Amino acid sequence: MTLPNPADVLPHRPPFLFVDEVTALEPGQSARGIWRLTGEEWFFPGHFPGRPTLPGVLMAESIAQLGAVAVLTDARFSGKLPLFGGLDSARFRRQVVPGDTLELEVELGRLSGRAGRGSGKASVNGQVACEAELLFVVVDAG
Numbered sequence: 786m787t788l789p790n791p792a793d794v795l796p797h798r799p800p801f802l803f804v805d806e807v808t809a810l811e812p813g814q815s816a817r818g819i820w821r822l823t824g825e826e827w828f829f830p831g832h833f834p835g836r837p838t839l840p841g842v843l844m845a846e847s848i849a850q851l852g853a854v855a856v857l858t859d860a861r862f863s864g865k866l867p868l869f870g871g872l873d874s875a876r877f878r879r880q881v882v883p884g885d886t887l888e889l890e891v892e893l894g895r896l897s898g899r900a901g902r903g904s905g906k907a908s909v910n911g912q913v914a915c916e917a918e919l920l921f922v923v924v925d926a927g
Contacts, residue, residue, distance in 0.1 A: 804818045866926040879909065
């Protein structure tokens with residue numbers, strides 16, 4: 786199986802596309818991917834001046850975007866769009882800074898035609914930076 790380019794699956798576009806590469810994929814079940822932080826991203830100058838740090842909410846968003854890749858590559862969800870319905874048990878365990886590569890992984894749980902659940906985490910060099918439970922609703926993309 787050829788792994789998709791995230792921009793070919795997701796509706797997101799820079800500067801709000803937070804998955805650079807999909808490294809493993811089981812459509813409708815799980816995905817792994819990476820987000821390389823160069824330091825040139827729009828948020829670093831203001832978060833925080835003199836100590837650039839990736840905002841935790843953007844880590845959670847990157848996990849959700851990878852989850853959307855797992856959902857949207859499942860043929861059952863062609864022409865659909867998964868939207869955040871909730872974020873539970875989010876924990877931020879490590880600072881992420883320019884130059885880090887965020888290793889993302891997500892496992893989907895319950896998945897119906899209208900909604901789903903998943904869990905994911907983001908790590909840097911094997912150290913967990915963020916983990917969360919995701920809830921989402923599925924709507925028509927058009």
